[in-house]
Amino acid sequence: MVVAVATAGPQLIGRERELEIVGGLLDRAWGEEAQTLVVSGDAGVGKTALVAGACEVRQGAGEILVGACLPLTSMSIPFLPIRSALRGNPRLIAPPLSQADGAGRDFAVRFDAWLDEQSDRRPLALVVDDVQWADRSTLDTLMYAVAGPASRRLAIVVTLRSGEVGLGHPLQRWLADVRRLPRTTELELGPLDRAGTAAQVQRLLGTLPHQSLIDDVHAHSRGNPYFTRLLVTGLAPDARAVPASFPADLSSAVLQSWYRLSEPTRQLATRLAVGGRAMRADDLAAVVGDADVARTRSLLLEAVAEGTLDLLDDGGFWFHHPLNAEALEAALGADERREWHRRFADAIEADGGAAASVSSAVAVADHRYRAGEPEAAFDWALRAADAVRGAAGTGEELRLLRRAVDLRAQMPDAEPSMEDVLRRLRRAAEDAGATAEELEAVEMLLERIDEEVDPLRAAALRVRRMHLRFMRGLAFPELPEMEHAVRLASADIASPEYALALAELAQTERWHGSAAADEHATGALAHARAVGDPRALSFALTVASMNATFAGDIAAAAEFGEQAMPPALEARDWFGYVHAALWAANATQSWATEAYAERIGACRRELESSGGPHAYLAWLSAVEANARLAGGAWREADERLRVALGSDPGPLGDVEARLTAARLAALQGQVHEAEAHLRRVEELVVDGSAFLPLEYDAVRAEVRLAAGDTAGAYDAAVAGAVDRGTTPTMAEWLMPFAARALADQAQSARDAGEPAGDVLRRLDALVERFPHVIEDMSTSTEIIRRQVAALDGLYAAECARARAAPEAAESWSLAVAQCSAARLPWEEAYARWRAAEEWLGRGADRSAGAEMLRTGLALARRLRAKPVEEELVDLARRARVPIGEPDPTSPPPGSEVPGLTAREREVLALIAVGRTYSEIARSLVISEKTVSTHVSHLLAKTGSANRVELARLVRRLEHGDEGEDGRTDADGAP
Secondary structure: OEEEEOOOOOOOOOOHHHHHHHHHHHHHHHOOOOEEEEEEEOOOOOHHHHHHHHHHHOHHHOEEEEEEOOOOOOOOOOOHHHHHHHHOOOOOOOOOHHHHHOOOOOHHHHHHHHHHHHHHHOOEEEEEEOHHHOOHHHHHHHHHHHOOOOOOOEEEEEEEEHHHOOOOOOHHHHHHHHHOOOOEEEEEEOOOOHHHHHHHHHHHHOOOOOHHHHHHHHHHHOOOHHHHHHHHOOOOOOOOOOOOOOOHHHHHHHOHHHHOOOHHHHHHHHHHHHHOOOEOHHHHHHHHOOOOHHHHHHHHHHHHHOOOEEEOOOOOEEEOOHHHHHHHHHHOOHHHHHHHHHHHHHHHHHHOHHHHOHHHHHHHHHHHHHOOOHHHHHHHHHHHHHHHOOOOOHHHHHHHHHHHHHHHHOOOOOOOOHHHHHHHHHHHHHHHOOHHHHHHHHHHHHHHOOOOOOHHHHHHHHHHHHHHHHHOOOOOOOHHHHHHHHHHHHHHOOOHHHHHHHHHHHHHHHHOOOOOHHHHHHHHHHHHHHHOOHHHHHHHHHHHHHHHHHHOOHHHHHHHHHHHHHHHHHOOOHHHHHHHHHHHHHOOOOOOOHHHHHHHHHHHHHHHHOOOOHHHHHHHHHHHHHHHHHOOOHHHHHHHHHHHHOOOOHHHHHHHHHHHHHHHHHHOOOHHHHHHHHHHHHHHOOOHHHOOOOOHHHHHHHHHHHOOOHHHHHHHHHHHOOOOOOOOOOHHHHHHHHHHHHHHHHHHHHHOOOOOHHHHHHHHHHHHHOOOOOOOOOOOOHHHHHHHHHHHHHHHHHHHHHHOOOOHHHHHHHHHHHHHHOOOHHHHHHHHHHHHHHHHHHOOOHHHHHHHHHHHHHHHHHHOOHHHHHHHHHHHHHHOOOOOOOOOOOOOOOOOOOOOOHHHHHHHHHHHOOOOHHHHHHHHOOOHHHHHHHHHHHHHHHOOOOHHHHHHHHHHHHHOOOOOOOOOHHHOOO
């Protein structure tokens, strides 16, 4: 069978699923089911690393033999990979090196018998790398071994470079024969996706890379890990692009197969590289001036056989890896390169294809540009941009229009005007979600516009600039800017521009706490409805939803938000749609709920089906991830984050995703990763605290707490509490984080025998200033009320912990119940740790403490909240609280004791691991009185005096008559 795997994700840089496949085959071989695996892929894609990673995990359980074939040209060494494999593992008994020396005809039989003998002793994996270079003797020996007994503990793994095994290659017959044998699997290893490349670049640089660098590296390497490493090695951590010139080792690596070609084929391949796209033999022959098309085709087929080129389904030829073309063109001199570009452009125009084909128009535009012909390049850039619109995608149109803008600046008298080209660029950038390019075009248009002559267009451009600056993380909406836009648009209050500017002024006023927001929002909606413009109507309805939300009118807020989305899609205003979707969701649920995540997910899917660009999809994906994380669905959150960061998400999507990723990493104990995400946020956003829709300060405080920086956590939490007119997202978390930081400081002072007076005075000042948590907004649903109460409970419990108050245990128990009711699992796990610590530490209620500890540990493990899990395990050790679980794979405890019912055995299993009556009752969904009855029956049937003796009985039965070391639950079980 053939397993084609779409790779994604960074662990062994994007190979989790492949590792699982290879590991599964090795495990089956270890279990006496012989397996053969053929791993194919391009050079540098990671075949050897993948197999080595899977084998390393199982190194202690069996023997691993690894040998490699070599590309020898003037000699052949029989059995070379087998020889090197045997020499590389001296632990094996009597490796038959001497028998291999003569390359005797019966070596395959003897080697196979030796494999039998070794795999009888221990499981064995034989790995042969680069089998495309294997000699015939090695291939025959491997074939004989592959066809051997099915029941031996043997795995044979071979890797091969798929690009070097053409139709006439000797390995083709061998592969065909191996495929017919049972227990043979093929794994085609593809390149990494963008997310995998991003993870590799991050590992190589030691920090989070810029999105532009990831795009550039992935575009060049096409996800090949080896090429990625060569491109990135030596780059500065803040690099934004790969070097213009190729490193020498990269050129050598990508041109290995080219060097094996004959000189005429090398020259022809170089000409094809300048051509920049796949070509048929007759077309290439016409450009290079070779009348013998058959000769040209023969040379191209030679390059195909060597793995340099691929023969495509349409009869065209192109490089197996695009870096080959880039390296070959870069090696030409500038004059020669320009001349060949001119010849390609002439040939395409003479053929007439440029007028009929989109790809030909783009090719002529590129060739004229690279030939150094600015007038022709400008004309063809515009013609090609027209041709690709709606055909080749907005990204290609955007590239051509950016070039046209640059060229137009060099030609003052050219037509069309710079303003016309900039408007086209802005439209293409908006369609593509390319906020940087659109902002640049908007700024250039604003520089050229006379606001007195064209005030409406100036107003619309200023509103759009505000949106783009927000999306780019450059500025939060500013009142003076929107007030100026309204003054400009008031030249015609019946215009769409006036309704739009007034709506965005009202939105800005709402964020800044201005009392005029309601009046302007009402006016904007009236004007927008009168005008009937979908864009203006969408923004007016959204600000109406926003105002109703702040006023606590949930029904109206939801209705306005729902009404705002369709006109945004009609206008293809992606920012307007996301803006409306977020406020519609805010009106119905807390952002920290599964229902909110589902609502945002539905909006994301609608936007995607409507053709929304990735930057806006990434924004919604990141918001959805944040909601799923808050509800404990961290795997789903991680999946949405991978989608958000799978392509350039734009700064706002990047920031949203990084904040959620930082929070997830901090909660799961990956502090360095969390800090790296926050550093990326700080690179992208001018002032994170000022961006009120972001949870910047709360996440910053949470990451600092995870890092043990209590002072930094307190400062971050207090910074988020500064009154900026409207509260930021996650405002309710700020005071619990601030109090937690102070409680940690007070506890550390007491542990060190030092006074905590200064810390407690700061706490008193904090509570006096903020007696309760800060509420995000005045919208109130049942779940929001529960979440506010839960976070208020955490705030009170942290204050009690800081003061070492007698009621601390009760405060934490109340917080546990409130967090559970509010569906805040991360906070519940943390509260259970603190509650267990208080109950067990003070000795007030050991049973309650043990129950809190065990349930908290189970929750922490489900969430993979490593910091809380480690604290609870340590607490269990110190307090001698048993935390084991019954083993579902073992026979039921008491099987040897006659007369026990199934339910009594279930009760006995839980008693054996130290569970209390209440815990047993909850686990089995019975009453404590019923548990007591079952325990009485167990005592009578086993002759035990109490639960401790019952637990000892189970251990004796499990471990035999030898017993244990005498320690039981008597000294620690509740």
